[in-house]
Amino acid sequence: MTRVSSAARIATAREAVAIARELATEFSAGAAQRDAQRRLPFEEIEQLSSTGLLAVTVPHRFGGADLPPSVVAELTAIIAAADPSIAQIPHSHFVYLNLLRLGASDDLQKRIFGTVLDGGRVANAQSERGGRTIADISTRLTPTGGGFSLDGDKFYATGSLFADTLAVLARLEVETDDHAPGEYVAFIPADADGVELVDDWNGMGQRTTGSGTVRLRGVHVGADDLVARAPAVSGATGYGAFAQLLHVAIDTGIARGALDAAAEFVRSTSRPWFEAGVERAVDDPLLVQRFGELGVDVASAEATLAAAGRSVDRATGFGDPDDIEPDADPVAEASIAVAAAKVVADRVANSVTSALFEVSGTRSAGADLNLNRFWRDARTHTLHDPVRWKYQHIGRYVLRDEKPPLHGVI
Structure with a gap:
């Protein structure tokens, strides 16, 4: 059943951050239990929607x-x-709202943005199994008399169990009018x-993201429900x-959450x-030293994320135009900044979450x-996308002034 809530309207960044902090305090209280029991956060996602946080990127002209x-x-x-699971659920929601902004018709934008303002949620149905690479898409759009028929199987469809609208990536093989x-x-x-929608996600982590399977069999799609993907991912759009950037934010948040949990435990x-x-353990000088090191790591990830965010703002028209040098390529610079932030966040998230047990002691290992x-x-x-390729793109840019590719994953 479609779940659309009534939602509050957020007007400013300060208001949004304050609401996010309030929700984080509430979500944190039950996070360990939800993960242990794999209890999907339907109530929490409804709460997230009702605050208006999921509508903060809707353009001004749509309210x-x-x-x-x-x-x-x-x-x-x-x-x-x-x-972290709740944070990942709306990732594709924001990404596909951005696709709407960049490439959808006014009618489709008005319809989906209006639903989101009322508390609606969008989830992806993009990835597939069985192809030579993740870029191979076998889901097909077949022209019919009144639009298209959509057929295929999608996996890792994060947030699909909580969604009102699915954004399905598919191929059209023949030309139509x-x-x-x-x-x-x-x-x-x-x-x-x-x-x-199949609840079959069984990952060892991010257990409550609803990243299951979506099966599509003869689903009707109107011609005005489609958005071409190529202009957004292969153009200088950011x-x-x-x-x-949002993936980096999730990893950085995990690192901060782990450090805070370790400090509280100690x-x-x-x-x-x-x-x-x-x-007291907090007075052990070696433990103080180690927490200092971990604090620097997390602060580095947060600072790099913030810098990357400002760079993406400039690349997408939200920054101050005077901050952009005349000969600069803000989109390339943003991709490199985000790639660097991803490398840092990947390293810090994995190391700090492991060090949590090192600094907390044997009791912290209790199941x-x-x-x-x-x-x-x-x-x-x-694991979402390999940082080894981030290093490649950064190295080519630094050494050969080679701009990163435009394919939507950097």
């Missing part, structure tokens, strides 16, 4: 706050520190005839940099090592505490 990418990244990191062959994103109701539960000669969820979440989410 939204039109907040910049840097603010969306900040909101994502705040929520990820509390519950209004559409050339190529890849399109079809915006369809999540409860449309022929759509089956589309890929924005999408990747303050409240850990005993000092006997050789330290102190009464009842479920502190390992931070490491499992970091290790799972950082």
Whole structure:
């Protein structure tokens, strides 16, 4: 059943950040239990929608706050520190709202943006299994008398179980009167005839993201429900940099959440090592030193994320035009900045979530505490796209002034 809530309207970045912090406090309280029981956060996602946070990127002309990418990244990191799964669920929501902004007709924008302002949610149905690479798409759009028929199987469809609208990536092989062959994103109701949502995600981390299977069998798609993908991902739009920025924000938030959890555990539960000669674990000088090192790591990730966010703002028209040098390529610079931030966040998220146990001691390994969820979440989410290729693009840019490719994943 389609779930559309009534939603509040957010007007400013300050308001959005304050609401995100309030929600993070509430979400954090039940995060460990939800993960342990794999209890999907339907109530929490409804709450997230009702605050208006999921509508903050809706353009002004459609009644939204039109907040910049840097603010969306900040909101994502705040929520990820509390519950990384909840933070990841709206990732594709924001990405596909950006696609609408860049390439959809006014009628489709008005329809979907209006639904989102009322609390509606968009989820992706993009990735597939079985192709030579993840870029191979076998889901097909077949022209019919009254539009198109959509058929295929999608996997890792994060957020689909919570969505009102699915953004389905598919190929059109033949030319029609209004559409050339190529890849399109079809915006369809999540409860449309022929759509089956399967709760079969079994990852070791990010366990409650609803990243299951979507089966599509003869789903009707109107001609006005389609958005061509190529102009957004292969043009100088900043589309890929924005999408990747939110992934960085999730990893950075996980690192912050793990560090905060470790500090709280040491303050409240850990005993000092006997050789330290102190009464409290927090007074162990070696432990203080280690927390200092971890604090620097997390602060570095957060600073790099913030810098990347400002760069994406400039590339997408939200920054101050006077900050852009005459000969600069703001889109290339944003992609490189986000790639660097991704490398840092990947390293820090995985190392800090592991060090949580090092600094907290044996008691922290208790299964009842479920502190390992931070490491499992970091290790799972950082698999999303390999940082080894980020290093390649950064190195080529630094050494040969070679701009990164335009394919939507950097």
